[in-house]
Amino acid sequence: MQQSNTYIILFSIGLTVVIGGLLSITSVALKPLQDKQVELDTKKSILSAVMDISHIQDPNEILEVYSQRVKSYVIDYEGNVVEKDAKGNDLVAEKVNVSKNSKRPKEERFYPVFQTMDGDSPDAYIFPMYGQGLWDWIAGFIALDKDLNTIRGMSFSHKSETPGLGARIADAEIQQRYVGKKIYDGGNLVSVEMIKGEKGEPLDDHHIDGMSGATMTGKGVNAMMLKYLDAYKNFIKKAKAGGKVTAL
């Protein structure tokens, strides 16, 4: 009987229903928790680009700090604030998928801006970035001081850069190297370039020491930074001129 086709088909159907049901229930039950974790993770990386939050353990406290200190909105390539996407849905800066947007032409992308506030005036601007490392995607947040020139902080993440080599971009030690560097040389946007090799010598305002053995990851980081700073340059120009953007 157990070898008959009917039995096999019935058994398979039964198994599929049980397993499918079990998985759907878990997925639905855990979804809110998972969403919260993803949200927490995003906000953590945004905050860690401008301040040291490693001492805060409680997730709720991080969310609290975030909601107090950070104001976010979405802009287009021209640097104007957009509130609704093409379908008329509200745009939420934290929910904008930077990796999906990076596949569209740069004029059609949505660009989230996160702004920490010092009372009523802006304290720092944080832009998300997305690019290719050696093996897979790399992403990050760059935080600029209110002069929109000096780098306040940096936070990188990556999918599968080589541990101990390219994966070092996620280390605080590497990210610290960007602090205080300038992205503008006079009126020109030059970004900050990670050099090849690790010399341990002081460099000028537009270069930082590289990561030994991770030249390709470094190149990816440089390309990503230049591409995104360029994409935000219209916004930077407007914000510098004290345009309406900051007074939102």
Add this chain to the structure above:
Amino acid sequence: MSTETLEQEQAVVAVKEPREPLLSKRRKKIVTDPLVDDNPITVQVLGICSALAVTIKMEPTLTMAIAVTFVIVFSNLIVSLIRNFVPNRIRIIVQLAIIATLVTLVSELLKAYYYDMFKVLGAYVGLIITNCIVMGRLEAYAMANKPYDSIFDGLGSGFGYAWIILVVAFFRELLGSGSFFDFKIFDAIGWSSFPTNGLMVDSIGAFMILGILIWVQRHKTGYVESH
């Protein structure tokens, strides 16, 4: 002696036989065998992929060890419970479906409660599905044995896998990153100039340590592969 009396005798013996205690000698052996003599990694050489991939640091390794043990034990139990109902022709698919379900559960739970670790382990949790140890145990043991024994067998194989990858991770993290569970050991004892070895954070380091481990173990047990 006629066959009738023999049957009677056997029946009597069957009745008189005391119930096997929960932790009988035989069951202990089921658990301890895979630790050394029949270790899934060093003797059967299964599950090497994840042994190389996740053993850079202790913490993800421990998470992985727990996850794999969980999956082996429960898939063994479930398959053993339904072993008499599984149609022989689709038994591999059934086993795979059960493993995949358990692995997905682990992955979802990690994502909900331990997101940082979920990011570190990423694809490797999903790859437990293809870990040959799990399927090997189902096919070789759970399909033919009772649930209790299958649980012990799963525990044995899980622990056998766990201690090997933990040892590999211990050396890789110590020599490659100079730390233990992210605690900077060498800084703590005042030897901050300890030269960490880049080879150890690479998969090659895992191969080397695993190789040395297998060598030491086979030297001790005298195990030789027969062809």
